[in-house]
Amino acid sequence: MAEQTPVAEQTPAALASRTPHVPAERLVAEMVPPPRFSTVSFDNYIPDPGQPSQATAVKELAAFATSVSDGSGAADGRRKSWFRRETRPAAPRGPRGMYLDGGYGVGKTHLLASLWHATAAPPERKAFGTFVELTNLVGALGFQQTVQTLSGHRLLCIDEFELDDPGDTVLVSTLLGKLVDAGVALAATSNTLPGKLGEGRFAAADFLREIQGLSAHFRALRIDGEDYRHRGLPEAPAPYSDETVTRAAHHTPGASLDDFPALLDHLSRVHPSRYGAMCDGIEAVCLTGVGPVPDQSTALRLVVLADRLYDREVPVLASGVPFDRLFSEEMLQGGYRKKYFRAISRLTALARDGKRLAE
Incomplete structure (x- = not known):
């Protein structure tokens, strides 16, 4: 069996370092179905x-x-x-x-x-x-x-x-x-x-x-x-170690690498309408230290980011808690529960796609 050529190590991008400006003309031009639905x-x-x-x-x-x-x-x-x-x-x-x-x-x-x-x-x-x-x-x-x-x-x-x-x-x-x-x-x-x-x-x-x-x-x-995303499919992969996620980010072209709490903090300083532009050029998202979202405002911002990643078919590799533990029971029983369940569903689908990055 031929040996695989190793991918050269690179410095991954960080979503938390991006604060894109989106001109109005781009907003109009991009009013088309996203890549996943093109x-x-x-x-x-x-x-x-x-x-x-x-x-x-x-x-x-x-x-x-x-x-x-x-x-x-x-x-x-x-x-x-x-x-x-x-x-x-x-x-x-x-x-x-x-x-x-x-x-x-x-x-x-x-x-x-x-x-x-x-x-x-x-x-x-x-x-x-x-x-x-x-x-x-x-x-x-x-x-x-x-x-x-x-x-x-x-x-x-x-x-x-x-x-x-x-x-x-x-x-x-x-x-x-x-x-x-x-x-x-x-x-x-x-x-x-x-x-x-x-x-x-x-x-x-x-x-x-x-x-x-x-x-x-x-x-x-x-x-x-x-939910068709989970109809007849295997369960989402369990979270990986910080080391596995970090190594994958350094060996995956176009990958980003972020500490999850730091990324959530950054999202509070970027308007949700810019989250799509924040993902421009990102081929995979690697997250370390994923944990329960602390409050509802942060949770709703994360929902928007999950939607933009799903639209763009960006795989996700993460360490920490599973995605079905992101939101508290109170959130999942509250008025925004449909949003949170959709985010869990989409992130789980992207985690399946990200499994290959760890391998």
Whole structure:
């Protein structure tokens, strides 16, 4: 058997040393499905035979994509001229958007990205982003400029729609109302407080109250099922030693190496909208000293980082406690539990990917 050529030792990067600046034009240009979902489609979504709602969702969303593409369910996409007023055709009646409701790991993001890909429009005429990314776009461009920028789109997809910040909720609901009036079709996945929407249903009354009547523009699709990331897969690998993680970081091209408490502290000084840019060029994340997250604010920041790493398919190798012990029992029973379970699910999947780094 031929001997493997050893990888030269290198000095790993540190996420905790990065404080990226993200210009507004980059925020707009990057409103596309992330790398993990860059090639997904309705065809390669695999419905669970035991969950008929999954196959139904594929059928309904494919039909919606067709309606958006041919203009029957979306705007014609014309932008307003600086010199003359252009009239739009009357907006079609009935729901102008799809709302995908379900637990974590049932493939909602896969389906949302598939809708984006299936909609026949140039990339610059359709947008895809998380709720956090959308609020950050408003912060960077200003409300009126954001409305003008997105009003010419056929479709806006919002992943992980959140109702846990009243200020942001009102801001985005007002924005979406303006876009609906402009003829933009909408699609969203839910990631909401159980006490608001509820995990198993689209509570129209709560949604109506929280975002000022925008629920009338959405048709709800419930997607049942278990977390596909762990369906039939082996358990996540146990944490490694500090020495193993450090050695892997020094021998993995593009790897970062961080002390977990120091990284959590750094996250408090970087806006969550920049976490994606913070991961630019990182091929693997190595963490030493992983331990329980001390408070809810820190926990919510970690959730965003986990999402950005998962989007980018960055494997994770860690020492310390297992990822299912990151959040306290109180956190896992509280209002943000869906976020925490999603983070555990995604980090566990990335830990499986990171197993090869230790070998």
